[in-house]
Amino acid sequence: MYSAVSDNKFVKSNTIAYIPASFHGGQGKSGVDFASKELVKKGICSQLEGIGYSVRQHEDTDCNEFKPAEDPQIFNAKNPIWVSEFNKHLSEQVATECRAGNRTVVVGGDHSVAIGSINGTTSVYGDDMCLVWIDAHPDIHKLDTTESGNIHGCPVSLSLGIEKNSTFGWVVPRIKKERLVYIGLRDVDPKEAMIIRENKIKAFSMTDVDRYGIGKVVEMALDHVNPNRDLPIHLSFDVDAMDPTVTPATGTPVRGGLTFREGHYVCEAIAETNCLVSMDLVEVNPFLGNEAERDQTVTVGCSLIRSAFGETLL
Secondary structure (H helix, E strand, C coil), X not given: CCCCCCCCCCCCCXXXXXXXXXXXXXXXCCCHHHHHHHHHHHCXXXXXXXXCCEEEECCCCCHHHHCCCCCCCECCECXXXXXXXXXXXXXXXXXXXXXXXXXXXXXXXXXXXXXXXXXXXXXXXXXXXXXXXXCCCCCCCCCCCCCCCCHHHCHHHHHHCCCCCHHHCCCCCCCCHHHEEEEEECCCCHHHHHHHHHCCCEEEEHHHHHHHCHHHHHHHHHHHHCCCCCCCEEEEEEHHHECCCCCCCECCCCCCCECHHHHHHHHHHHHHCCCEEEEEEECECCCCCXXXXXXXXXXXXXXXXXXXXXXXXX
């Protein structure tokens, strides 16, 4: 039987923990909290088993269990307590699986769930963890710079310690700025651009993809964060990194994104490093678009996950 399971440099188990992060409180559109269920219906767990993995599927957590009666804004940021408490729970789930020696895939939910996913992973792998962020948006707003007030635009600043707030006091910012790299940016707010420049964070926009090609961009990105390919990698993949013609059912689509093959190439190249220990797949919204668009987006989400964990054509 064909097996995509390779000799990972950090994980010896062939188990992937599939962790639903069914949470929508980091932004204003309902539906993202149903994405994980839709990927399961599409067969993602059996698909991963089909390429050689054992899948440990977590039960879905009702995000409303963590919603407080009152949740006042911090500056303009909405639902801060709700976002924090859900992510604290998620962080513990992820950390438990990483300590057990398993790979993890967290399926959101909106991109605020990366706060918990990253914190849980780095609590085990430490501050040499590399963060590869695939997204149309940098999600590096601080709580006082976000104009929308949606905390799904703030997970990177919290994970790096650029944003520190007592509501998120449990978050330990272990990711180093030089270990973060962006691929696919094309919708960057001026305040986010300033934060990126001031902190000398490496970022590859779609202009870079046009100029160099996706192969060279991924090579340069990995050379920056993991030059010897000897550090663990967390991949955080927002489906709006892809062009809306590829993944139309998402809340903040931006034209001019990665093609089907470019998005999968990113995942395939990271799989080839044998350094991937954890992944987020976020912002699939099965409430948006028509039935064909919803099905297409869920299907692509499944194939991105398979590619990141080693599925190849041959």
